[in-house]
Amino acid sequence: MAVANAVVVLADWFEGLDGHRDDANFLDRAVAEALRLEPPLIGLSRYVFEEVRSGEVTFPANSKVFLMWGAANRDPAAYPEPDSFNPQRATRSVTFGGGEHICPGRFAGTMLARAVIATLLEMRVWPEVEGDHIVWRGNSLANQPEHMPITLSKRAG
Numbered sequence: 237m238a239v240a241n242a243v244v245v246l247a248d249w250f251e252g253l254d255g256h257r258d259d260a261n262f263l264d265r266a267v268a269e270a271l272r273l274e275p276p277l278i279g280l281s282r283y284v285f286e287e288v289r290s291g292e293v294t295f296p297a298n299s300k301v302f303l304m305w306g307a308a309n310r311d312p313a314a315y316p317e318p319d320s321f322n323p324q325r326a327t328r329s330v331t332f333g334g335g336e337h338i339c340p341g342r343f344a345g346t347m348l349a350r351a352v353i354a355t356l357l358e359m360r361v362w363p364e365v366e367g368d369h370i371v372w373r374g375n376s377l378a379n380q381p382e383h384m385p386i387t388l389s390k391r392a393g
């Protein structure tokens with residue numbers, strides 16, 4: 237899902253990415269930004285055993301909370317123009333959660349997506365989304381395209 241979401245978001249930016257194809261750091265940022273916009277997991281529930289305070293909010297003991305990674309990733313207070321793609325952003329996303337339970341697979345997931353993007357660039361194969369928009373799967377915590385209407389075309393060079 238991370239690879240699919242990254243390819244779908246980055247398909248529109250391949251010309252720009254091409255100039256940075258040997259820059260793993262830039263490609264990692266581009267993948268991170270793509271997954272900020274379309275995180276594979278948009279939320280998870282948690283159970284609070286003891287009263288805990290986070291910022292201005294107090295969560296009482298024995299309560300359920302729902303962590304909305306997808307919404308936090310588009311918080312305009314954290315990301316100016318939150319819906320736009322900008323691989324130069326300084327603020328880290330919560331695509332992989334945070335704190336003690338942050339996803340231990342985050343480096344593997346990002347690396348796989350970056351490797352696929354880098355390989356497509358190296359092979360001069362550009363993905364292009366067919367139609368005017370992607371239909372995202374609804375009513376699910378897993379965020380992925382319903383279909384992958386992608387055309388691959390070979391570029392010169």
Ligand code: HEM
Pocket residue numbers: 238275276277280305330331332333334335336337338339340341342344345346
């Ligand atoms: C690239 C796609 C992935 C995304 C978007 C993702 C996202 C997440 C998120 C949001 C959490 C919750 C973190 C929190 O509660 O703060 C999580 C936890 C976790 N992820 Fe991932 N993950 C991905 C890939 C992987 C992979 C490849 C593995 C294993 C190889 C993995 C293993 C885990 C495990 C074991 C936890 C539970 C950690 C804990 O509760 O202590 N994830 N992931």
